[in-house]
Amino acid sequence: MTTFPVSSELERSLIARVPHQLLLADGWVDSADGSTFDVIDPSNGQVLAAVADARPADGEAALAAAHAAQPAWAATAPRERAEILRLAFELVTARSDDFALLMTLEMGKPLAESRGEVAYGAEFLRWFSEEAPRISGRYSTAPDGRNRLLVLKRPVGPSLLITPWNFPLAMATRKIAPAIAAGCTMVLKPAALTPLTALLLAETLREAGLPDGVLSVIPTSSAGAVTGPLITDSRLRKLSFTGSTEVGRRLIADSAHQVLKVSMELGGNAPFLVFDDADLDSAVDGAIAAKMRNGGEACVAANRFLVQRGISEAFTKAFTQRMAAVTVARGTEPHSTMGPLVDEATRQKVAALVQGAIEDGATVALGGRSLDGAGYFYEPTVLTDVPHTARILGEEIFGPVAPIVVFDTEDEAIGLANATEYGLVAFAFTRDLNRGLRLAEQIDSGMFGLNAGVVSNPAAPFGGVKQSGLGREGSVEGIDEYLETRYVGIADPFAG
Ligand code: NAP
16 A cells, blocks of 8 residues: 655656557557647646547557457457456556556545545456356247247447546446457547546556457547547447537437447436435435545536425534535645546636526535635535526536535425436435335436435446436446347247
């Protein structure tokens, strides 16, 4: 384990050890025109590294490699793919300190949270190492008793994986691991803000035995220009995207050209409901976990706190005290419990949402300001008296801001919870199990936390309904996203 505090020498030597080039079939290479882009430390605005900046020609080379490697990779024994994944799990876990520090440097979260992400992200490698040998089909007799039906699962083929910056490791392993297990080749385009974690992961996967060409990694500052031609290329068969609903909508439209199989993990606007009969302490613990993991920069972050009138005063007081105790500092500092936001644009968006809420009638009970000095820090913020119509309730905040809305009845709470185009996750705290089940059935979301502020789990199907996405990641469902069903009709074997 790293001894706190992390020294700048340790940071420099880690950055120097991580690949800075593109990974293509021939190994690590510079971009087609030799260009690079800078990766910034959001805690101080300083340049961490210059990374090769993939051009459209590099994207084309990556897809060509994936296409060429696909037949041999699909023919490997499931156990062979499982062993690569299992070894990758061991290696990522053994390098937990490096991955954790790298994520803290690239995107700002405290080291303790980065370590949590390493454990979570590595778990997808282990989970899908266990799923790879369990891909199966079925053999059955047609209802009329004559023909036989054989149903096979086949890898869908070369897959483009596009990931966001907020969970640089876990969002990559949640796609790469099931693709490897299924026998798909891949091109990974990580977020421009956090390419280093993806590059270290790729190096680790190669050490675990992943053959050349099965995975290419193409960081780029021109996402659309590089991935656009791949999405309309007939060699690509699958697009898996995690990111904003706005970009996801565009990519779904682009995927129509080749009728790609698509998986979309998009934005959220999670309601967090607290009923009068809730256990106050566990509701506050859950609220802090649901709001403040990743400083609120999570698709599953609680975005709207809907609190029943009878408990609203006690909840608001206890929750605000806990928010006030959050220590904002660079993620490498031992006492940090919240780092900076990822960049200035994100900070300005958060500040504008808070300003809009104030104009709409909300009261600032805590925080509400950007912090002076270097880095993109913003205060943990609690807004009360938020009207049901406030604009902030319709937007994904992606920052440490908690708007609290008071409601009276269960029906009113359900109506408010569903008043959004998103449907990723919802949370509810109540001691009444029947109420909990009514809410789980009536709130439109892909996931539901009952007296739990964290639902993410490698064994659980992660994903949303409505405009939060298509498909599921993790769990037994996760591998299906990379498999096609093939049916073979067989004539009656007893027909003579
Ligand atoms: P984003 O702006 O949509 O970017 C996501 C990824 O898409 C990045 O790699 C980005 O590249 C790339 N991209 C952007 N424009 C593109 C285009 N025209 N063509 C191809 N790729 C393009 O989202 P973000 O700000 O990184 O991430 C935050 C969002 O992700 C939030 O809405 C959050 O809710 C969502 N998210 C969802 C889940 C989930 O599982 N549902 C999990 C995590 C995050 P660049 O980095 O170069 O812009």
